[in-house]
Amino acid sequence: MPDTDHPRDDIDLDSQRLVSNGADDLERAAEAALRPRTLTEFVGQPIVREQLKLVLDAAKGRGASPDHVLLSGPPGLGKTTLAMIIAAELGVSLRVTSGPAIQHAGDLAAVLSSLDEGEVLFIDEIHRLARPAEELLYVAMEDFRVDVVVGKGAGASAIPLSLPRFTAVGATTRAGLLPAPLRDRFGFTGHLDFYDATDLERVVHRSAHLLGVELSPQAAQEIATRSRGTPRIANRLLRRVRDWAQVKGTGVLDLSAAQAALTVYEVDALGLDRLDRAVLTALCTRFGGGPVGLSTLAVTVGEEPETVETVAEPFLVREGLMGRTPRGRIATPATWQHLGLTPPQDNTTLFP
Structure with a gap:
């Protein structure tokens, strides 16, 4: 007789994958629903917003495609949203891809x-483009053509292929890694900075209205101050507070609901999460405040060095809770104070 256990297991696993994918899709849909659709709706970044509006209005007035746009800044500040807004303001379609997804010149040519x-091509993490694709993009952005290579070796020939005029929008979290020839081909470059608490409160209030939940001003302020200056995190925390209020509270997002929910999700008063506190605690309790190398610190907290460097470190350094020196990472006086620890008397770091 056929073994009926394995097919049943396969069905269960498939069902679990469907549930998991469905949850991910719902989370992405919820985040997408909170994105502003126009520059008028976009909160914060007043300088970039005004500059970009001039570029788009001038292009629409000429009836031409605008210059290529490069957006740089930390994750979660609105680079993808601005790319969508650019396409919407121009009334054209948006084509989305990313640097890691384009590993060959042929991929980009396709x-x-x-x-x-007139279409807008959005390339996320553009600094991670493969070199052959990067060189192809130079010509495409400047001359609106690509050279398709046919054949191999001595018999290979390049056939020029004309492209329609388009607008490339590149987004990068590490502008310093962009080669100068690529960077110079963008007619407009905008750098997005971290948000202040006032702008984040506006973001949270707008999102709460779209979600159809009642949010008190005190709760909005609490969420904003713990959001690390990042709208994406603010919207994520808002949804978690909404969940807590729905399940354990009255459905109203007030200050007590916000504080209780953020405690459950391990986000403290400064916005530090589990990884942040693990890094700072290890730095102080295991290594006496440092200095200690990144790899050693990462192994201690059970994370990859890249995760510590890109996820935790930027915020900790910006908040003055960690210093970076040639000898390694060190704790600052604010770190010991925040953790409620007493620094050793013989501490010889740059912050004695």
Whole structure:
């Protein structure tokens, strides 16, 4: 007789994958629903917003595609949202790809050749483009053509292929890694900075209205101050507070609900999460405040060095809770105070 256990297991596993994918899709849909659709709705970044509006209005007045746009800044500040807004303001389609997804010049050539006149091509993490694709993009952005290589070796020939005029929008979290020839081909460069608490409160209030939940001003302020200056995190925390109020509270997002929910999700008063506190605690209790190398610190907290460097470190350094020196990472006086620890008397770091 056939073994009926394995098919049943396969069905269960498939069902679990469907549930998991469905939950991920719902989370992405919830986040997408909170994105502003126009520059008027976009909160914060007043300088970039005004500059970008001038570029778009001038292009629309000429009836032409605007210059290529480069957006840089930390994750979660609105680079993808601005790319969507650019396409919406121009009334054209948005084609989305990313640097890691384009590993060969042929991949990029296929995307470029399928563009329609005036379309916006958004390349996320553009600094991670493979070199051959990067060199192809130079010509495409400047001359609106690509050279398709046919054949190999001595018999290979390049056939020029004209492209419709398009607008490339590049986004990067590490602008310093962009080669100068690529960076110079963007007609407008905008750098997005971390948000202040006032702008984040506006973001949270707008999102609460779209979610159809009642949010008190005190709760909005509490969420904003713990959001690390990042709208994406603010919206995420808002949804978690909403969940707590729905399950354990009255459904109203007041100050007590916000504080209780953020305690459950291990986000403290400064916005530090589990990883942040683990890094700071290890730095102080295991290594006496440092200095200690990044790899050693990462092994101690059970994370990859890249995760500590890109996820935790930027916020900790910006908040003055960690210092970076040639000898390694060190704790600051604010770190010991925040953790409620007493620094050793013989501490010889740069912050004695």
